[in-house]
Amino acid sequence: xxxxxxxxxxxxxxxxxxxxxxxxxxxxxxxxxxxxxxxxxxxxxxxxxxxxxxxxxxxxxxxxxxxxxxxxxxxxxxxxxxxxxxxxxxxxxxxxxxxxxxxxxxxxxxxxxxxxxxxxxxxxxxxxxxxxxxxxxxxxxxxxxxxxxxxxxxxxxxxxxxxxxxxxxxxxxxxxxxxxxxxxxxxxxxxxxxxxxxxxxxxxxxxxxxxxxxxxxxxxxxxxxxxxxxxxxxxxxxxxxxxxxxxxxxxxxxxxxxxxxxxxxxxxxxxxxxxxxxxxxxxxxxxxxxxxxxxxxxxxxxxxxxxxxxxxxxxxxxxxxxxxxxxxxxxxxxxxxxxxxxxxxxxxxxxxxxxxxxxxxxxxxxxxxxxxxxxxxxxxxxxxxxxxxxxxxxxxxxxxxxxxxxxxxxxxxxxxxxxxxxxxxxxxxxxxxxxxxxxxxxxxxxxxxxxxxxxxxxxxxxxxxxxxxxxxxxxxxxxxxxxx
Numbered sequence: 001x002x003x004x005x006x007x008x009x010x011x012x013x014x015x016x017x018x019x020x021x022x023x024x025x026x027x028x029x030x031x032x033x034x035x036x037x038x039x040x041x042x043x044x045x046x047x048x049x050x051x052x053x054x055x056x057x058x059x060x061x062x063x064x065x066x067x068x069x070x071x072x073x074x075x076x077x078x079x080x081x082x083x084x085x086x087x088x089x090x091x092x093x094x095x096x097x098x099x100x101x102x103x104x105x106x107x108x109x110x111x112x113x114x115x116x117x118x119x120x121x122x123x124x125x126x127x128x129x130x131x132x133x134x135x136x137x138x139x140x141x142x143x144x145x146x147x148x149x150x151x152x153x154x155x156x157x158x159x160x161x162x163x164x165x166x167x168x169x170x171x172x173x174x175x176x177x178x179x180x181x182x183x184x185x186x187x188x189x190x191x192x193x194x195x196x197x198x199x200x201x202x203x204x205x206x207x208x209x210x211x212x213x214x215x216x217x218x219x220x221x222x223x224x225x226x227x228x229x230x231x232x233x234x235x236x237x238x239x240x241x242x243x244x245x246x247x248x249x250x251x252x253x254x255x256x257x258x259x260x261x262x263x264x265x266x267x268x269x270x271x272x273x274x275x276x277x278x279x280x281x282x283x284x285x286x287x288x289x290x291x292x293x294x295x296x297x298x299x300x301x302x303x304x305x306x307x308x309x310x311x312x313x314x315x316x317x318x319x320x321x322x323x324x325x326x327x328x329x330x331x332x333x334x335x336x337x338x339x340x341x342x343x344x345x346x347x348x349x350x351x352x353x354x355x356x357x358x359x360x361x362x363x364x365x366x367x368x369x370x371x372x373x374x375x376x377x378x379x380x381x382x383x384x385x386x387x388x389x390x391x392x393x394x395x396x397x398x399x400x401x402x403x404x405x406x407x408x409x410x411x412x413x414x415x416x417x418x419x420x421x422x423x424x425x426x427x428x429x430x431x432x433x434x435x436x437x438x439x440x441x442x443x444x445x446x447x448x449x450x451x452x453x454x455x456x457x458x459x460x461x462x463x464x465x466x467x468x469x470x471x472x473x474x475x476x477x478x479x480x481x482x483x484x
Contacts, residue, residue, distance in 0.1 A: 041072055074481070085376045085437040107309050120152075123180075129185050140287055181271075187273065189267055198257070212267065213248070222255075238251050324404065364387055437457075
């Protein structure tokens with residue numbers, strides 16, 4: 001029931017009873033609905049931005065303060081719970097940096113026991129096939145072959161490989177790769193489609209290391225030939241991974257003699273993919289391997305002799321690889337790594353509990369903040385602009401954290417935003433995008449040299465206008481803040 005409407009109705013009846021009938025002008029539509037116990041500070045310049053048609057029905061939370069004076073500069077529903085999208089990474093990164101320490105490293109261990117090669121994967125989000133290949137090649141002379149068994153310990157990262165409330169139609173895409181300790185090359189695989197020289201020959205399909213099976217349905221036309229049924233489809237190809245099974249699906253049209261088409265798709269199971277990758281590396285390195293090599297999952301035992309360790313760079317140095325490109329898999333692995341502190345479980349739930357404890361210990365408001373994962377892919381994540389600004393204020397003096405953020409007009413997900421000379425390099429902030437959420441939170445340095453901490457959370461904006469309209473509004477709000 002709308003109490004405001006009832007009050008207005010009583011007032012109009014009273015006026016009609018005691019005064020002659022007259023036309024009553026309807027009250028202006030408010031820009032945003034104000035939450036209880038949240039006093040808005042809404043400059044006219046920002047109010048005009050929020051009045052745009054594509055934002056009229058959006059859920060919006062804004063908050064900005066002067067870092068030095070702590071003076072609020074902008075406040076609109078700052079304690080309203082909103083989906084943060086990849087702004088969730090701010091919490092994961094900040095808590096991880098302080099709880100694990102900037103010198104923390106992930107360690108991948110390679111051991112041998114007779115003809116068994118054993119690898120203990122640690123959940124290193126940046127471990128590459130090339131690193132693994134180099135490490136195995138370096139100990140080639142120590143290996144006694146032929147290798148009859150490849151054993152993998154993948155227990156250092158636990159929990160479901162996909163996050164809770166991730167969008168099902170994103171499964172299989174490279175940006176939502178499954179999570180696991182045996183992460184190699186960000187758990188994506190390269191798929192290459194090479195058109196034939198002529199229409200009389202079939203195309204060639206390649207999936208790196210044979211990690212995924214393949215199903216293809218393509219047509220081939222000569223160069224310059226027009227498809228009268230669908231001329232715009234010539235040369236158009238779709239490469240995706242079936243979300244229900246470890247299979248690449250390739251459909252569309254190819255042009256004979258055309259250039260190869262490549263795409264990166266998510267693996268189905270990180271450990272299964274790791275077995276195939278390691279097996280390929282052994283063959284490529286010339287290490288004798290049994291043609292019927294067995295794959296087993298087990299812990300490293302006392303009889304497994306450690307040959308070498310691949311250590312990642314310190315967390316403080318790899319954090320830019322997380323925040324600047326907005327790497328979802330890194331966020332999920334970091335969350336689970338946080339969870340295993342003090343012999344805890346390397347699960348999302350344990351990591352989230354640590355995040356919540358870190359917020360409370362730093363005096364960051366927790367009302368309206370409900371983490372559901374470490375990356376922001378989950379539709380169940382919520383936060384508030386007030387909590388986000390408090391987090392950013394807590395980390396403002398941490399150079400490793402600040403330097404890991406995208407910089408407007410320079411790098412990361414902000415490379416194409418704030419390109420004007422007077423704005424370039426003045427904004428350090430984290431972007432966030434889902435189908436129904438677009439956010440931007442970080443630091444802005446004014447011409448006077450003052451630092452403004454801000455958070456702009458936008459949900460449920462006009463679908464036709466899309467997130468591009470929300471980003472334009474965010475950029476205009478930040479430009480206003482830069483002008484102060």
